[in-house]
Amino acid sequence: MPDHDPNLNPTHSKTTGLPRKRFYRARAHSNPLSDSHFPVPISPAQFDYSLHFPGFSDRSQKIEFADVGCGFGGLLIALAPLFPATLMVGMELRDKVTEYVKERILALRASNPGHYHNASVVRTNSMKYIPNYFHKGQLTKMFFLFPDPHFKEKNHRRRVISPHLLDEYAYVLTVGGIIYTITDVEELGVWMKACLEEHPLFEAVAATELQADPVVELLSTATEEGQKVARNGGETFTAVYRRIQAPPSS
Template sequence: MPHPQKKYFRQRAHANPLSDHTYEYPLFPSEADWNRIFALTDCTPKVDFVDVGCGYGGLLISLAKLYPDNYSLGFELRVKVSDYVRERIVSLREENPSEYRNVSVVRANAMKHLTNFFPKASLSKLFFLFPDPHFKKEKRKWRIVSPTLLSEYAYLLKSGGRIYTITDVHELYEWMKQCLDEHPLFDPIPEEDIENDPVVPFVRESTEEGKKVARNNGVKLLCVYVRK
C-alpha cells in the first residue's frame, strides 16, 4: 500500500471541541475494543502514551520506534486528518510487517471522552503539542489545558507519569504553565531532567507544526510536568 499523501487529507486547523460531533466511543473503559482499534488479534494492547490532537501523526510514528514495547494512541477530532494517520500506519505496517503494531489513532474528543477510554492511573505520558491557542477570551474554555481538564489528566496518569506541552504562542505557554503550576497534583520537571528525557527531541521536532515553527525560525516553548 502506498503512503497516503497529505494533500488529499487537508482540513482546516480549527475544530470546535464543544460541538456535537458524530463518532463512536465506549461508555466505560472496560468496553474499549483495543484489539479492533489497534487491528491486532494476537494480543490485547494496553495503552501507555496518548497524543491528544495528534495531527498527522508525526509524534506517534516516532513513539512507535522509540518505545517498541509500549502502546501509543493518538486522539484527533478532524475526520480527514485521523483518516490520514490511520492509512499511514497501515502503509508502514505493510512495509515493515513486524513494526508499528504498537500505534494507532481514534477519532474522538479528548475534552469529553478520555475517561471513557482509560481507567484511573493507567497512562504514563500525555502529550499536548502545539494545541490551538483559542486567542479570544470567550473561547478559552476550548483550550485543551485548563484547571478542570488537568484534574482529569491527573486522574488518568500514573504516579510519576508525565505531561508534555509545547507551543510557539507565548500567551498560551504562560496560560498552560500557570494552570500546571497552580494544580496540586503536578510538579514541574527540572530543566536538566527535561533535556535528558529521550522523548523531548521528538516533542520538539517530529510534528508538522513543530517543523513549520522551525522553518519560520519561531520559538518552541516547552513544559514538562510530573504527576505527584
C-alpha cells in the first residue's frame, strides 16, 4: 500500500481526500464457500509486511489484531490511533470494499503524517485462509462485527463463527487473546455465544472487565452497520470470549 496523493484520484473527495463510497459499492455479502481469485500467502512467513506497514521498521513485529469481514474499515480506523504501536489488518472478501478500505487508509496516512501506518487491509477469504496469514498464537484480538447471519439452516455452515472455525481461531490466538462478536440478529447472537460457550478453549470475559475495555464500545459505534442499528433504535447482541489454555488431557 504505497503512499500517494488521493486528491489526484477522481473517486476521492476534493475537500477531505477520502474515497467516496459510491464508487466502491458492492453486494452486502459474498458467498464464503465460492472460489475467488486473489493471491494468498503459502504460509504466514510469506505474508509481505512491507507492502502494508511502511512506517514500521522492526520487521520482527507481527500483526496482533484481525478484523474479520472488516467491511468499510470503520473499526480499523477507530482502533489504529487507540493502539498506535499495534499492527492490525482487516480481512474482506469483496474486492470493491477492500479497495475502498485501502484507499481510505492511504488517504488518512497522507492527511495525518505519522498516523494510521499500523493499519492495513487484505482481500481474502478468512474462512479458508486464516492459517495462511497468522502463526500459532500470534493474534491478541479478533473481531467479528455484524457478520452475515445466513438465516437458512442449510447455510449455517457459511457462518463465520462455528465450532470448526473456532478451532482455527483458537490456533492463531494467543492464550489470553480475545474474540469480540456483535450482531443485531438475536438468533445469530445466540448461535455465536453458544458456539463460544461450548468450545473448550474459550471462556466468557467478565462483565467488570468488559466495562473497562475501551474496545467494547467501538463494537457498536465504529462501523457503518452499528451506526445504522443505533439510528434505527435496534438491539445488539454481544459475545466476548477469551482464549484459554487447553485443559489437561485425561
